[in-house]
Amino acid sequence: MPDPADFSLKRAADRATAVLTGDWTAIALGPSGRGLAEAMQGARDVELDLTGVDQIDTAGAYAVLRAAGGDIAPGRIRARDETLRLLELVGNALKVERAPPPRKPPSFEQFTIRVGKAVTEMAADAWDTVIFAGHLLAVSWLSLIHPKRIRWAACVALAERAGLDAIPIVATTSFFIGAVVGLLGANMLRQFGAEVFSVELIGIAVLREFNIIITAVLLAGRSASAFAAEIGSMKMNQEIDAMKVMGVDPFEALVFPRFFALLVTMPLLTFVATLAGLFGGMVVTWSVLGLGPAFFLQRIIDNVGGTHFLVGLSKAPVMAVVIAGIGCRQGLEVGNDVESLGRRVTAAVVHAIFAIIVIDAIFALIYMKADI
Incomplete structure (x- = not known):
């Protein structure tokens, strides 16, 4: 001892x-x-x-x-x-040689440094986005020329998970949005004795804007985050590197099926959101204003028409491409740590929602100039 x-x-x-x-x-x-x-x-x-x-x-x-x-x-x-x-x-x-403390630059210099770094990061991010879009377009063109290259099993499975499984939440949310629009419209138009025009308000708001906006925002939080997390975890586990070693293009195996799944299911979900929103507005007008379903549907057909529905539906493919692209790109940018995965998943949702709002504003300006 x-x-x-x-x-x-x-x-x-x-x-x-x-x-x-x-x-x-x-x-x-x-x-x-x-x-x-x-x-x-x-x-x-x-x-x-x-x-x-x-x-x-x-x-x-x-x-x-x-x-x-x-x-x-x-x-x-x-x-x-x-x-x-x-x-x-x-x-x-x-004995560790202690380096002198770094010189702290003045406040204005710090501000210019931060601005410069932000501009550089934005330029690099824009360049990476262009590269991602070009690679995706090339893979999409090759898949259209050679349909046998498409992984149909993955496309169908992703379409079911991203589209069909989202129908309940999309329908429920759109129903309450339509009900809220109908209730607010009825209360406001009652002051002018024009309660009957709340039907047109519900129809235009739901058919033109709320159906695609609600669907896109829900898919941004649901599918974009899932795509980023799935691809990001594969990137962390070096599965994507293994696919490259085996000669498999990650864009063809991972990105294109998700892109295709959202592109197919987004119009379907928009249609479901339209029906649910109109049904919610009809329930409110029937219970509050006493306007029956037949009167409600007749005024929608006569005074609203199908133009507004086509306007809203035309945004669906663009929203699908943007949501799938942002989710997959953020997943491919994940590093080797969990913190990077969390940042990229959050960035996927935030960027997708921001892009949805900007795209909807651009469509609104285009249709306004075209008088549609």
Whole structure:
């Protein structure tokens, strides 16, 4: 069994001496290292006598150096030659050259640096987006020329998961949106005695805007995040690198099926959202204004027509391409850590919703200029 480390502080007329005994090793050190440091903290010019130490390792040497404040001058420490060499070795390892603190630039300079970095990142992101879009267009063109290259099983499975499984949430949300629009329209138009025009308000709002907006936003939070998480986890596990090694294009195996699935299911979900929104508005007008379903549908057919529905439906393919593209691109940008995966999934949802709002505004301006 090793002898526990111990020390005693002997005071002479001119200076004090700390005499160390026992084994100053990691196993036998115990509280002696801390006690030695506390004992030597208040005393000045304390010598260290290590001649009585049986064994010492790097842990014991570190404790002695910490107590001595890193001062291992030959006149201060008495020990065997091998002990002095160990102390010198540990002391050299602890000497880390501290670089001067970096100069903190002025506030205006910091602002310009941040602006420059943001502009550079935006330019790099735009360039990566162009590369992604070009690769996706090339794969899509090759798939159209050679349909046998399309992975139909993956496309059907993704269409079911991203489209059919989203019907309940899309229908429920659109139903309540249509009901809210009908209720607000009825309350506001009642002041002018024009409650009957709430039917046209519901029809135009649901057929032209709310059906595609609600569907796109729900798919942005549901499908874009799922695409980014799925592809990102494969990127983290180096499955995409393995696919490249085997000669499989990740765009053809992963991106195109998701792109195709949303492109097919988005118009279907928009149609479902339209029916649910009109049904919600009809329930409100029937219960609040006493306008029956036959009257409601007749006014929709006569005064609203199918133009507004076609306007809303024309946005569906563009929204599908943008949502699928953003989700897949963010997934391919995931690094090798979980934090990167979380950032990219969040970015996929935020970017998709932002793109939906911008695209809808662009469509509104185009149709307004075209008087449609």
